[in-house]
Amino acid sequence: MNIAVVGTGYVGLVTGVTLSEIGHHVTCVDIDEEKVAKIKMGISPIYEPGLDELMQKNMDANRLDFTTNHQDAFKSADVIYIAVGTPEKEDGSADLSFVKNVAVQIAETVTNDVIVVTKSTVPVGTNDRLRDLLNKNLDNNVKIEVVSNPEFLREGSAIKDSFEGDRIVIGSDSEEAAATLEKINEPFGVPIYKTDIRSAEMIKYASNAFLATKISFINEIANICDRVGANVEDVAKGMGQDKRIGPQFLNAGIGYGGSCFPKDTKALIQIAGNVEYDFKLLKGVVDVNKQQQSLLLDKLNERVGSIEGKKIAVLGLAFKPNTDDMREAASIIVTEKLIEQGAEVVAYDRIAMENAKTILNSNVEYADRLEDAIGDSDAALILTEWDEIKKINLDIFKAMKYPLVIDGRNVFSLDQMKECGVEYHSVGRPAVEMVQTGTYV
Numbered sequence: 001m002n003i004a005v006v007g008t009g010y011v012g013l014v015t016g017v018t019l020s021e022i023g024h025h026v027t028c029v030d031i032d033e034e035k036v037a038k039i040k041m042g043i044s045p046i047y048e049p050g051l052d053e054l055m056q057k058n059m060d061a062n063r064l065d066f067t068t069n070h071q072d073a074f075k076s077a078d079v080i081y082i083a084v085g086t087p088e089k090e091d092g093s094a095d096l097s098f099v100k101n102v103a104v105q106i107a108e109t110v111t112n113d114v115i116v117v118t119k120s121t122v123p124v125g126t127n128d129r130l131r132d133l134l135n136k137n138l139d140n141n142v143k144i145e146v147v148s149n150p151e152f153l154r155e156g157s158a159i160k161d162s163f164e165g166d167r168i169v170i171g172s173d174s175e176e177a178a179a180t181l182e183k184i185n186e187p188f189g190v191p192i193y194k195t196d197i198r199s200a201e202m203i204k205y206a207s208n209a210f211l212a213t214k215i216s217f218i219n220e221i222a223n224i225c226d227r228v229g230a231n232v233e234d235v236a237k238g239m240g241q242d243k244r245i246g247p248q249f250l251n252a253g254i255g256y257g258g259s260c261f262p263k264d265t266k267a268l269i270q271i272a273g274n275v276e277y278d279f280k281l282l283k284g285v286v287d288v289n290k291q292q293q294s295l296l297l298d299k300l301n302e303r304v305g306s307i308e309g310k311k312i313a314v315l316g317l318a319f320k321p322n323t324d325d326m327r328e329a330a331s332i333i334v335t336e337k338l339i340e341q342g343a344e345v346v347a348y349d350r351i352a353m354e355n356a357k358t359i360l361n362s363n364v365e366y367a368d369r370l371e372d373a374i375g376d377s378d379a380a381l382i383l384t385e386w387d388e389i390k391k392i393n394l395d396i397f398k399a400m401k402y403p404l405v406i407d408g409r410n411v412f413s414l415d416q417m418k419e420c421g422v423e424y425h426s427v428g429r430p431a432v433e434m435v436q437t438g439t440y441v
């Protein structure tokens with residue numbers, strides 16, 4: 001099958017690469033010339049484990065091509081995937097301008113019958129409106145079918161998720177188009193779930209909103225554990241053993257970030273609002289997440305008092321490990337507030353540091369090594385649970401002016417920290433105080 005993929009971001013690039021890996025001929029098109037030039041040299045513009053190798057392999061096999069020219073990409077395509085961004089607008093709703101632009105480009109370019117597949121996360125009803133927009137702008141006498149095929153991959157494990165996902169959702173009002181999509185996706189070996197277009201669109205938002213709800217729920221439980229002396233890790237384990245609850249997405253921490261949960265939860269609140277439904281539960285989820293992103297600072301302030309002039313190490317900047325994505329990362333809020341309060345901030349994230357430099361407050365300093373960031377700091381905050389941080393020699397914390405570690409991702413076990421003589425505060429777990437001194441200096 002000849003496939004074109006529009007957009008070579010996190011989703012488009014992974015979609016193009018994995019579709020070519022299962023044997024399709026794929027041409028990816030992006031308007032970002034720099035990005036496409038980089039990809040053509042075999043360099044992935046994003047950090048995603050396993051992506052570079054798979055991309056190169058399929059380029060070498062002549063199954064995968066990249067261009068900035070939409071006409072070239074669409075000319076022999078049987079199917080066109082739309083994978084451009086749908087960022088959050090100021091009012092929380094999804095900005096569909098990129099998707100609409102692509103629809104017009106497709107309509108003005110295609111000369112053969114084609115199936116347009118929407119991978120981008122779009123509000124319920126968008127695909128129906130896209131069909132109208134496509135047909136209104138058609139330059140040639142061709143038939144266009146529209147299919148909703150939402151994406152469920154996670155950054156950091158995107159390749160694995162593509163081949164081992166729990167389901168592929170195909171939403172279509174045309175049996176023929178749905179059957180073609182089913183055939184395209186069969187080699188992934190992932191269960192396929194076919195439904196109507198609007199339900200497929202809703203499955204995507206409902207799934208992200210539910211996962212975000214699980215996170216905010218366990219974070220509130222953690223906050224209560226903090227106050228009543230329980231351990232949220234044990235609580236989550238005990239809860240997760242109930243198959244109806246399940247163990248995943250019960251890691252308490254400093255809240256969810258990333259390019260999707262924050263924007264998709266707000267977009268679903270808008271989608272509900274547009275039909276006069278007040279999604280109270282989801283509004284609570286969003287509020288709790290906002291509050292949770294300040295948790296480490298609250299703990300730091302409570303423990304240290306004024307942090308003016310203090311050197312604070314910020315360990316991990318990406319919104320989660322194994323990605324360089326800084327979109328809606330808690331580190332943005334945390335570093336901003338630290339600087340506001342007069343702290344000297346030294347940050348470290350081996351992978352996300354370059355992206356961070358373009359986003360974080362310009363007063364943030366960056367260390368080349370984890371050890372250097374911790375150095376002689378007055379306190380260390382852990383924001384991302386990178387393996388590099390998990391595996392650190394804990395003695396390094398002892399070189400700090402005062403070994404105070406505040407962990408937003410519950411990276412270390414309490415026993416480990418008790419043994420190494422570091423004062424340790426985490427989320428929803430009892431604090432590990434230092435035996436020799438109770439006062440912060």
Ligand SMILES: NC(=O)C1=CN([C@@H]2O[C@H](COP(=O)(O)OP(=O)(O)OC[C@H]3O[C@@H](n4cnc5c(N)ncnc54)[C@H](O)[C@@H]3O)[C@@H](O)[C@H]2O)C=CC1
Binds near residue numbers: 008259
């Ligand atoms: N990032 C993620 O993990 C996931 C994202 N999604 C959804 O997938 C969609 C895409 O997200 P990302 O890949 O993160 O976005 P991204 O921002 O990383 O990539 C979008 C790409 O589209 C390109 N583009 C924009 N207009 C174009 C046009 N007219 N023609 C060609 N290229 C164009 C941009 O230059 C950019 O490279 C969003 O709707 C998002 O909600 C869904 C699941 C996972």
Ligand SMILES: O=C(O)[C@H]1O[C@H](OP(=O)(O)OP(=O)(O)OC[C@H]2O[C@@H](n3ccc(=O)[nH]c3=O)[C@H](O)[C@@H]2O)[C@H](O)[C@@H](O)[C@@H]1O
Binds near residue numbers: 152156211252255261
């Ligand atoms: O629509 C999307 O973009 C994607 O959003 C999430 O994927 P992603 O944002 O890449 O990463 P997750 O692993 O879901 O983590 C999101 C955030 O939640 C946080 N999180 C996750 C799990 C948990 O137990 N606790 C927790 O705080 C992470 O630290 C991170 O900040 C979903 O998991 C994907 O299924 C979906 O396709």
